[in-house]
Amino acid sequence: MNDIVLNVSNIGKHFGGLQALENVNLQIEAGKTHAIIGPNGAGKSTLLNVCVGRIKPDTGSVKFLGDNLTGRKPHEINQLGVARVFQTPEIFPELTLLRNVMVPAFAKREGAFKLNAFRKVDNEAEVRDEAEHILEDVGLKEQMNGLAGSLSRGDKRRLELAMCLIQHPKLLLLDEPTAGMSRHDTNRTIDLLRLIKERGMTKVIIEHDMHVVFSLADHISVLAQGQIIVEGSPDMVRGNARVQEAYLGGAHV
Amino acid sequence: MAQLWHRNDLLLMGVFTLAVLAMPLWLAPFGAGYPDLLQKLAIYGIFAIGFNILFGLTGYLSFGHAAFLGVGSYAAVWSFKLFTMNVLPAVLFGTLLAGVFAALIGFISLRRSGIYFSILTLAFAQMSYNLAYSVLTPITNGETGLQLTQSDPRIIDRLYVEATSGLPSTELFGLKMSGYPGFYFCAAILIIAFFFSVRIFNSPFGVKLLAIKSNQTRMGYTGYNTRPYLLVAFVISGMYAGLAGSLLAVTDPLAGAERMQWTASGEVVLMTILGGAGTLIGPLLGAGLIKYFENVFSAYNEAVLHQIFAMLPDWLQSAMVFVVNPFVGEGWHLTLGALFVLIVIFLPGGIMEGIRRLSSLVRRIIARSRRDGLQAA
Incomplete structure (x- = not known):
């Protein structure tokens, strides 16, 4: 090791x-x-x-x-x-939470540039399922169709973490990663990071x-x-x- | 789920196709049911749809799209002069050449973002405009504008028919592109152009463009090279402009440099914002509204106004004409300006936001009355 x-x-x-x-x-x-x-x-x-x-x-x-x-x-x-979570969350405020997590997944799958202007986002079931799964892990699945910009600061951080995690x-x-979070949310994040650690x-x-x-x-x-x-x-x-x-x-x- | 979306898209395309094809019917009561104006509505609709692919999705505001409109027109007229009066090659050349132009200008302009990008595109468009007037006169015919002449080679047409004494008109395999056939040709292309734009909006590519608009820094740290994405969006929207420009030449086979002037670039920005940037239908509505007002209001003059207010007492009639007169005829830009100011202040999302607000209001009222009905029962 x-x-x-x-x-x-x-x-x-x-x-x-x-x-x-x-x-x-x-x-x-x-x-x-x-x-x-x-x-x-x-x-x-x-x-x-x-x-x-x-x-x-x-x-x-x-x-x-x-x-x-x-x-x-x-x-x-x-x-x-290499993925990074920033001190001030860098997310896509105008997109839904689901799209926020799907975009990094496309980057992982397709590389730095791919012109897929004729596929449909809604037919990307595999990426969507994975995004939903990761959002569930960070506890944001209920809000997944809401806009990311309307989240609280702590939730934005967890969203950004999800955006990184989906890229494995x-x-x-x-x-x-826990600045601006309540004690409860901090503990949840610690649990989540421990889980990630177990995955190596x-x-x-x-x-x-x-x-x-x-x-x-x-x-x-x-x-x-x-x-x-x-x-x-x-x-x-x-x-x-x-x-x-x-x-x-x-x-x- | 996927199936459901599919059905929604079909519905959207179906309704859109019907609405476009039936334009002569439903626009007739508004005094817009004649082919010249209808054609213009369709063409500027294409221009605005294309502009929206760049501005609505990536947020990059180009102030130079008129250059591509002009390039499309020149290329189309040259195709009429050199090869054939058939409109298909003209449209193809216009679109492709505008695409090449957009690739060059975009490659340089996209090194900057925000206001600097806008200024770079504006500078390139003004350069094109001035070049068309001066150095490029052999290609553009300068101030007179590029026109058809009797002595044009028209290589392909000459193989089949002898030159006649009059100037030939544009045609699609023998069908003359004037009047309603001309409109339906533009309408068919508008429908195809809209279909492509819907596909782009709903594709992963479109979502990535939106993500660039939302947070370009994050896109970099997420593993995307954003420059080629922006360039492709720029070229696609430039090609839409070229397509619109070549269609302008199809309806009237001449091209002048004024088509490239910055006012024309500004107009498409107005259309897009007025209708609602980033929405599918909005830019089309904006384009339609502006071109419609341009035609209708600019046709009014004092005599017409006196007729309209004829039922009022004389003194009031004169007063009304005095008040309204600056807003019509040559002054219709004042109406446009006032409308634009009102929209930007009260409806930043354009006409589409207005429609959304109205429909949610109606839904709330219906929900309330239904609830009241239940309580009463």
Whole structure:
């Protein structure tokens, strides 16, 4: 089980005078849930943006199962098997929930471009069934014919998660998947992510909620001021003095 | 479920076909039952349907679609001049050449989105317009416009018939394309064009275009290369414009540069928004309404107005004519402008939104009266 899915080496990135990331190295093992924690502005989201091609790093490289991701376009990276949940949900507000989930399924089936202007969406029973199934998993099946834009923020996040899951990605990147959710919804999401883990999906998760982190993570990296200061198992990170100082501070862990 | 949808589509197409073919009947009471205007309604309907495939589905607002209309017209007239007066090759050439043009302009314009895309398309259309007036005069015949002449080669026609003294007219295998045959030819093409648009709207391709309009960033992270999708939509809608342009040449075989002017591009935007962008029927309604008003209102003058208000007392009659006069005749654009302002402010979804609101109101009233009836019983 020691296959490396994602290998981040020597990533550096600065915006103007701000060094956002400095010499960051990460190895994500297959089937594991790897959490990245750290205070606001530590560079966590920037790191994910580098991984999905949104930001080009100044130095270093990101390798995904042997493919180099640096310099690739977002759609190419997704087609290789990387899906991402954003900090502010990126969904299709004007489409129904069902269509929101069917569109990514088409991308998985057909690739980056296919001109199927004469098929009928309503005849795509297979994709539709799968979409309904996934919506049931995230608890949104009842609303599936409503417009995604009318959902609450927490529900939008779960919809976005469903949009990623239907692609069966080899690597799922989650940027604060429970932010803005009620305690009840957070727990549901944790259960869902545990279920995904049992199916063997590799995940990188950025999270502020320590309850979520310690419920899910196999491995934790602590990022502060653009550098990884501590890396290890949850128990080790929990007890580390530098982490307490840099981040956890007054938080009850 | 799939079967049910199928039946709905058939119903839609059936009703649509009947409505189009019966246009001479049901538009006659409105004073629009003559072939010239009917033909225009059908042609601009095609133009608007095509524009809606780009604007309604992807949200990319082109301000240069008149260029494709013009290219279609020029190509069709050249087909009449060089090959044959048969309209089928003319329509084919017009559509294909507009498609090639759209591919070139779209390839460059689609590097930007939003207002910058609109400005790029506008710039290209104005360039085409000015070129047609100046440098391209050998092809476009400049200000005079491209017309048929006695000395045209018409290679294919010459194989069968000798040139006669008069100018030939456009025909479909011997059937002259003037009057009602001309309208029914355009109507048949309108029906086919509408059918294609329905298919595109209901296809995975159409849903992906809508998703691009909704959130293009997400489309990228979902694994789609959005550029080719947009380009295909742009080319398809350009081809619809070319088709409409060539049909304009079928009804009247001449082509002028003014067909490419930005006002013509703006008109199709008005039609689409007025009717309801992103709806299947809306753009058609918008096109019909604008072309109908253009013909009817612009024909009014002071004398006609005096007749209309003849039953009023003299002083009131003069006052009414004074008030209404600026809105008719050459001033009918004022009516159009006012109508457009009202629609955009009160019905942003266009006429189709108005119809939807009305029908839901009626349904609510019926439901209430039925409930009251039950309670009474």
